[in-house]
Amino acid sequence: MSDDEQNKEFKRASFAAGCFWGVEEAFRCLNGVVSTMVGYMGGDFEKPTYEDVCTGKTGHAETVEVVYDPSLISYNELLAVFWNNHDPTTPNRQGPDVGSQYRSLIFYYDDEQKELALKSKEKVQKRLNREIVTEIVPATTFYQAEDYHQQYLAKRGQKTCRF
Numbered sequence: 001m002s003d004d005e006q007n008k009e010f011k012r013a014s015f016a017a018g019c020f021w022g023v024e025e026a027f028r029c030l031n032g033v034v035s036t037m038v039g040y041m042g043g044d045f046e047k048p049t050y051e052d053v054c055t056g057k058t059g060h061a062e063t064v065e066v067v068y069d070p071s072l073i074s075y076n077e078l079l080a081v082f083w084n085n086h087d088p089t090t091p092n093r094q095g096p097d098v099g100s101q102y103r104s105l106i107f108y109y110d111d112e113q114k115e116l117a118l119k120s121k122e123k124v125q126k127r128l129n130r131e132i133v134t135e136i137v138p139a140t141t142f143y144q145a146e147d148y149h150q151q152y153l154a155k156r157g158q159k160t161c162r163f
Helices: 003-008 020-028 050-054 075-084 111-125
Strands: 013-016 032-043 061-068 105-110 135-138
Touching: 003 050, 013 020, 020 032, 020 061, 020 075, 061 105, 061 111, 105 111, 111 135
Parallel strands: 105 135
Antiparallel strands: 013 061, 013 105, 032 061
16 A cells, blocks of 8 residues: 555445345445445344355344545545435345345435435435335444455456356
8 A cells, every 4th residue: 555545535335235245246346445344234233254144043134344535536426326226125135145135325424424414315216116115224243254254255356247
C-alpha cells in the first residue's frame, strides 16, 4: 500500500444478498473499492463457521464487507450495485439458495448510511410490484468466513454464479 493510500480515509459498508460468492464479485472490481471480504453478520452465535451458519440456527446472514474510498465511489453507488444484483422481494432466498442465511440486509455503520439506505429502498420500491423485504439494520460483529470462501469466483475465473 502506498503512502497516499495509507493516508486516505476509507469507509466500510456491509451487504447481504444471497450467496456471498456472487455478491462479493459484484463489488470486488468496482473502481474505488479497496477490498472485499466475505463473512457472517447479524446473528447471535459467536465465531460461527460456514457449517454453523448453514444450519439456519445462528441468525447470521452471508455478508460481504466492502472497504471503499468515498472520493472514488459513493455509498449511493454501492447501494445501486446491491439493489441491482439480487431480488430484494424474496424472503430468505436468492435463486436456488434457501434459508435465513440468504436474506437481504443492509448493515449500516452510521446515521448517514442508514438514511441513504432507507431513501434508496424507497426509491427502488416505487419501481417494483412486490414488497421489498430487505432489512436495514445496525452493523454488528462481522465474522470472516473461511479462506476458501474469499474471492471464490475470482479464484475460479468466474464472474457470476450460474446454476
